[in-house]
Amino acid sequence: RCRAAGIPDEVPFATKNEHFRWMLQRAIDAGGPFAWVTADEAYGQVKYLRVWLEQRGVGYVLATRVNDTVITSGWREVRVDGLVAALPRHAWKRLSGGPGSHGERVYDWARVAIRPVWEDGSGHWVLARRSVKDPTDIAHYVCYGPVATRLKDLVKVAAARWAIEESFQVAKNECGLDQYEVRRYPGWYRHITLAMLAHAFLAAMAAAAAKRGQQKRFRRAGPAHRRGRNTAAPGI
Numbered sequence: 496r497c498r499a500a501g502i503p504d505e506v507p508f509a510t511k512n513e514h515f516r517w518m519l520q521r522a523i524d525a526g527g528p529f530a531w532v533t534a535d536e537a538y539g540q541v542k543y544l545r546v547w548l549e550q551r552g553v554g555y556v557l558a559t560r561v562n563d564t565v566i567t568s569g570w571r572e573v574r575v576d577g578l579v580a581a582l583p584r585h586a587w588k589r590l591s592g593g594p595g596s597h598g599e600r601v602y603d604w605a606r607v608a609i610r611p612v613w614e615d616g617s618g619h620w621v622l623a624r625r626s627v628k629d630p631t632d633i634a635h636y637v638c639y640g641p642v643a644t645r646l647k648d649l650v651k652v653a654a655a656r657w658a659i660e661e662s663f664q665v666a667k668n669e670c671g672l673d674q675y676e677v678r679r680y681p682g683w684y685r686h687i688t689l690a691m692l693a694h695a696f697l698a699a700m701a702a703a704a705a706k707r708g709q710q711k712r713f714r715r716a717g718p719a720h721r722r723g724r725n726t727a728a729p730g731i
Contacts, residue, residue: 501679512541523551531640531652533659536560539637552615554640556622556652561635565609565621575635578607579623587625590647592654600657601627604650606638618642622649666694 498504509517515538522529532555538544539557548555561576582605592600603625610619619639626632638649666672672690677683 501681503680506680512538512544515544516547519548519553523553530554531556531655533557533652533656535656539563545637545639549617549639552617554617554638554644554652556636556638556640556649558653558656559635559637561633563635563637565619565637566611567609568611570611575621575623575637576633578609578621579605579633579635582607582623588646589627590650592624592650592657595657600654603627603630604646606646606649613642616642618644620644620649622646622653624650624653662694662698666690669697670694 515534519532532548532553534557536558539559540563545555545557559575561574563575564572565575565578566572567578586605586607587603588605589601590604592602594600604623605625606620606622608618608620613619617639618641622636622638624634624636636653640649663672670690670693672687672694675683675686677686
């Protein structure tokens with residue numbers, strides 16, 4: 496059936512987690528400029544994937560299920576939801592994950608250090624995101640990165656997933672990423688490749704247009720001294 500569909504013999508069956516590793520390994524081998532990996536719980540709950548990333552020194556903020564377990568600094572294996580439930584009130588900080596379609600994505604965030612041993616200048620944490628409106632709505636993440644990583648750094652990486660999901664939605668709506676009727680692998684591969692290329696082109700054009708708009712606004716405003724404004728500091 497694979498050959499009838501035009502799938503090359505060198506393309507084997509693979510699970511989502513295997514694709515995850517293959518894609519990241521290609522990016523690592525190519526020297527891609529990235530510092531962190533983030534993904535939903537379909538990947539984050541798989542412990543061997545987390546170990547695989549750590550072995551390659553790749554920082555991650557991976558969503559995971561509430562009953563996932565981690566090793567604490569006291570050598571105990573506990574569920575992530577139990578670990579987060581024990582956090583004191585002052586551990587929670589209200590931070591924005593960035594702008595969304597309805598304004599800033601504001602949540603309460605907290606983290607707790609895990610693992611009894613940190614090596615090679617890297618640390619491990621469990622990160623939690625709690626809804627402001629419904630405190631019982633809590634998402635959990637397992638994290639790994641440089642020991643100097645701050646809470647707001649982990650929040651920024653976790654929130655990057657929203658931008659990725661929005662990019663997929665834009666690619667579907669504007670470039671027809673999911674609008675194909677094919678029965679053979681070559682046709683599917685070409686369609687996906689062209690749709691992604693079109694999306695990249697539109698994103699680059701939009702970024703260039705936004706940059707030109709900023710430059711025009713700056714030129715219209717002009718330097719302060721040209722408008723007769725005194726820019727000297729008081730007492731000078």
